[in-house]
Amino acid sequence: MRRAAIERLLPAAYQRACVPGSVLWALLDVMEALHAPDEAVLADVDALFAPYRAPDAMVVALARWVAMDHVVASPRPDTPLPLPPGRLRDLVAHGALLARWRGTPYGLRLALEVATGLRGFVLAEPADRPFHVVVRVPAAATEQQLAVATRIVEAEKPASTTVEIVVAEEPL
Template sequence: MRRAAIERLLPAAYQRACVPGSVLWALLDVMEALHAPDEAVLADVDALFDPYRAPDGMVTYLARWVAMDHVVASPRPDAPPPLPLGRLRDLVSHGALLARWRGTPYGMRRALEVATGTGGYAIDEPRDRPFHVVVTVPPAAAGQLAVITRIVEAEKPASTTAEIVVAEEPP
C-alpha cells in the first residue's frame, strides 16, 4: 500500500499533521516499505498455483493438492524429492487428467510416462490370474523402480495385485 493511500485512511487530524519531515511522514514511509513484499506476492498470486511458474518449494505442495502425494512422500522431511523438479511440475500439470483416469490401465500408463519421462510401458491382465496386473517397464526407466512401484501401488485398483517387470533390452 502506498504512503498516500495509507495517509487517506488516517483521521483528519493525523492527515493534517502528516507533513514532509515529520515523524508521522517517516512512519508512513516505513509502513509502505513493509507492505511492498506482500503486495508483490499478491500481484502475482496466480503464479503460486501454476506448476510451471510456482517457486520450487511450492511444487511438492501442489503435488499433494492434485492427489499425487504418494509420489512425493518421503520417509524423512529433509529427503530430496524422488523426481526431478521438471518431472514433478509435469505431474502436477497433468493431475486432473490422471485423477480422471485413476484405476484404469490408461491412467496408470499415463502417470508412469509423465513421472518418468519415458514411454513404452505395457500393462497386461493375465487371463490365468484374475485381479492381477503385470506392468512391464521399458529398460530406459529401470533406474526409477522406486517411483514406478509407488505409482503402480497407488494407481491400480485396490482389489488388484501388481507385478513389475523390466523389459529385456532388444538385441
C-alpha cells in the same frame, strides 16, 4: 499500499500533521516499505498455483493437492524428492487428467509416463491369473525411475489386484 493511500485513511487531524520531515511522514514511509513485499506476492499470486511458475516448494504442495502425495511422500522431511522438479511439475499439470482416468490401464500408463519421462510401459493381465497385472517397465529405466514407477503402481492400481513389475529386456 502507498504512503499517500495510508495517509488518506488517517483522521483529518493526522492528515494535517503529516508534513515532510515529520515523524508521522517517516512512519508512513516505513509502513509503505513494510507492505511492499506482501503486495508483490499478492500481485502475482496466481503464479503460486501454476505448476510451471510456482516455486519448487509450492510444487510439492500442489502435488499433494492433486492427490499425488504418494509420489512426494517421504518418511523424513530432509529426504530429497524421488523425481526431479520438472517431472513433478509435469505430474501436477496433468493432475486433472490423471484423476479422471485413475484406476484404469490408461490412467496408470499415463501416470507412469509423465512421472518417469519414459514411453513404452506395457500393462498386461494374464488370462490364467485373474485380478493380476504385470507392468513392464522400459529397459531404459534407471534405478530412480524404477523406484518412482513402483510407488505409482502400488498407489494407483485397483485395490483388488495384485501387481508384478518387471523390467523389459533390451530390444534386439
